[in-house]
Amino acid sequence: MAFSGARKDRGELRIHESLDELRTDLADYIAELSEVSVKERGVFAIALSGGSLIGLMGKLCEAPYNKTVDWAKWYIFWADERVVAKNHADSNYKLAKDGLLLKVPIVPSHVHSINDSVSAEQAADDYEFVIRQLVKTRVISVSEISDCPKFDLIVLGMGPDGHVASLFPNHSVLNEKDQWVTFITDSPKPPPERITFTIPVINSASNVAVVVTGGNKAEAVHLAIDDVGPDYLSLPSRMVQPTKGKLVWILDMAAASKLDSAQFSN
Numbered sequence: 624m625a626f627s628g629a630r631k632d633r634g635e636l637r638i639h640e641s642l643d644e645l646r647t648d649l650a651d652y653i654a655e656l657s658e659v660s661v662k663e664r665g666v667f668a669i670a671l672s673g674g675s676l677i678g679l680m681g682k683l684c685e686a687p688y689n690k691t692v693d694w695a696k697w698y699i700f701w702a703d704e705r706v707v708a709k710n711h712a713d714s715n716y717k718l719a720k721d722g723l724l725l726k727v728p729i730v731p732s733h734v735h736s737i738n739d740s741v742s743a744e745q746a747a748d749d750y751e752f753v754i755r756q757l758v759k760t761r762v763i764s765v766s767e768i769s770d771c772p773k774f775d776l777i778v779l780g781m782g783p784d785g786h787v788a789s790l791f792p793n794h795s796v797l798n799e800k801d802q803w804v805t806f807i808t809d810s811p812k813p814p815p816e817r818i819t820f821t822i823p824v825i826n827s828a829s830n831v832a833v834v835v836t837g838g839n840k841a842e843a844v845h846l847a848i849d850d851v852g853p854d855y856l857s858l859p860s861r862m863v864q865p866t867k868g869k870l871v872w873i874l875d876m877a878a879a880s881k882l883d884s885a886q887f888s889n
């Protein structure tokens with residue numbers, strides 16, 4: 624790791640010289656959390672995002688992880704999904720299926736993708752219902768503070784505009800407090816119809832990792848992490864602030880290039 628450090632209230636920073644090093648760190652990090660969770664709870668409930676993240680998780684399909692991770696105990700969810708057919712090129716499910724799920728022995732019935740044959744609103748309601756059933760059976764834990772699901776790990780990417788999951792800057796769903804899963808039909812990034820975990824659900828997770836690469840996201844990383852004053856408190860990536868869980872930023876040097884460097888160590 625090139626640099627590591629912590630920012631008050633903004634979590635741990637892990638900054639990597641190369642994408643190869645970042646991929647290894649990400650695989651190690653996820654494998655370790657999986658082991659802890661399986662030991663403590665017997666299962667590992669992980670929520671994925673789409674975009675560049677799945678490619679960066681690719682080492683999990685290789686040795687040693689493909690053999691050492693207890694894949695049978697994994698339960699897969701999506702922090703956000705585009706409301707398109709499951710075989711559509713824009714589907715986050717398809718991305719994960721082709722890039723990860725088909726390459727490791729995950730139990731098919733543990734993969735919880737959205738209902739792609741209904742409206743965005745119905746898909747969000749249906750997905751929340753599925754999550755509620757799995758909270759009842761404790762496949763997903765429940766937060767001690769809110770009644771929200773407590774995923775063992777939510778892995779997020781971030782767009783150059785600071786969006787995470789399908790929570791975009793200045794969108795009214797950023798204020799959603801009651802629902803666990805909501806929908807949008809006006810995403811500024813295509814496709815327009817999406818479902819997304821809400822901020823309270825993200826912030827109830829035991830662990831949240833935000834994985835960001837590339838210089839085009841450096842300004843958003845700075846605004847999400849550094850002390851930039853009250854104007855940016857409503858940037859979606861800045862609203863990621865687990866109440867009791869642990870937040871980790873896994874960055875490459877380009878994405879980290881605009882961070883204030885005072886608190887780094889080699």
Ligand SMILES: O=C1O[C@H](COP(=O)(O)O)[C@@H](O)[C@H](O)[C@H]1O
Nearest residue numbers: 672673674675676780781782788
């Ligand atoms: O549309 C989306 O974008 C973000 C960021 O994607 P990236 O390709 O810039 O990493 C992603 O995290 C989200 O899941 C996805 O639906």
